[in-house]
Amino acid sequence: MRFRESPWRSLSESAARRIQAVSANLVARLEYVTDWRLQKSYYLAEVWSIEEKFERLSAADFASWSHGPWSLPVREAEEALEVQGVLVRTRGQARRRPEAEFLHIGASATVPRIPDDAEFLDEVTRQIKFLDGVTLTQVAKATLPYKEARPRQRIDLDGYLDLLRRKHARLQASAKVAALVEEARAE
Amino acid sequence: MHVTYREIRKGTFDRDVRSAASGDAIFSGRIQRRVQKVLENPRHHGYHAGGRIRCTWVAGVGNWAVLYDIDETNRAVVLLRFVSLDDV
Numbered sequence: 130m131r132f133r134e135s136p137w138r139s140l141s142e143s144a145a146r147r148i149q150a151v152s153a154n155l156v157a158r159l160e161y162v163t164d165w166r167l168q169k170s171y172y173l174a175e176v177w178s179i180e181e182k183f184e185r186l187s188a189a190d191f192a193s194w195s196h197g198p199w200s201l202p203v204r205e206a207e208e209a210l211e212v213q214g215v216l217v218r219t220r221g222q223a224r225r226r227p228e229a230e231f232l233h234i235g236a237s238a239t240v241p242r243i244p245d246d247a248e249f250l251d252e253v254t255r256q257i258k259f260l261d262g263v264t265l266t267q268v269a270k271a272t273l274p275y276k277e278a279r280p281r282q283r284i285d286l287d288g289y290l291d292l293l294r295r296k297h298a299r300l301q302a303s304a305k306v307a308a309l310v311e312e313a314r315a316e
Numbered sequence: 317m318h319v320t321y322r323e324i325r326k327g328t329f330d331r332d333v334r335s336a337a338s339g340d341a342i343f344s345g346r347i348q349r350r351v352q353k354v355l356e357n358p359r360h361h362g363y364h365a366g367g368r369i370r371c372t373w374v375a376g377v378g379n380w381a382v383l384y385d386i387d388e389t390n391r392a393v394v395l396l397r398f399v400s401l402d403d404v
Contacts, residue, residue: 180376181350181361252349260342268342273379296401297374300381301367303404306397310369310383313328313396 136192136283137201144188149206150241151187151250153215157240158254161221161231164207166262169269172198172284174253176272178246179290183297186246191286193278197266207232214238225262319355322392329382332398336380343378350377351395358386358393372396 140148155170156162162170171189178186189206191198210216215238223229234240243250257265269275274289300306337344353361354375362375362384375382379401385394 177346180378183376252353256342256345256349264342293376293379293401296379296404297376297381298367300374300399300401300404301365301369304368306383306399306404307368309328309397309399310372313326313383314385316326316328 133281134283136281137190138283140188140202145202145206145209146241147187148189148202149210149215150243151189151246152203152206153210153234153240154243154247154250155254156216156232157234158250159258161233163223163229163231164204166265167207167232168199168203169197169265170254170257171200171203172269172275173257173265173272174250175286176274176289177253178249179286179293182249183290183294185286185290186249191284193275193280193282193284195280197269198275198284215240319352320391321355321358321386322390323351323355324387324392324394326394326396328397329395336398336400347377347380347382347398350375350382354382354384355393358384 151174152167152171155167155174159166159170172191175186175189175191178184189200189202191200207216211218214235216232217235218230218232220228221231257268260268274284274286278284333344333347337347350361358373362373362382365372365374369383371385373384373386375384381399381401382395383397383399385396386392387394
């Protein structure tokens, strides 16, 4: 019998705290969210951070489940935040089911500050807040790292970051792109 | 949204975007959001390219890049091209 490698790597305490801070900030911006919606939103924030800022938002690993990207570290962050009283889980009416569990920020809770990424998370959540669940999953599944991951294995976000850095280096060295730029300037 | 630079769009940029994002509302929205951020603070939201396209500024959007110039005299961002990173 052949055992598959676990998608989850161990995390330092500071890395786990960072994932908690990002999770809390996403919930604060998305307001009432299910675990499922938080997972997809967090994943897209990670991918867009790589694509726009050339850096990981956090060290959270994601696995490529058939229903989309999912992260055990994010789930553990939710649970830690619930214990701390930052997140509260309540049952409520859902759009596609009679009931679902929703996460929201506790009435007297303080959301951990992440000043360097506050503006970035504002922009990400503005883009995805009103997407329906099916579309949100489609957008997450359409990302290159998800498409390239083997089923139920870790999505290689660190590798994606390296790949994009190499592509941008190639862009700057490209004679074709230089010609395109000159064509635009001459217009 | 606080826009601090005027936007000048070259026809080449609009044609590139139309061809890249035609029919994809989410990607179009992402491009527009990225352009807005560049207009707010073009030096912060992109990087100054070296190599063959030196003096041009670059902002990544997915597997694509917005190429632009900053015209400080007129406090404007000139949007030049929108190129695929796989087609360089």
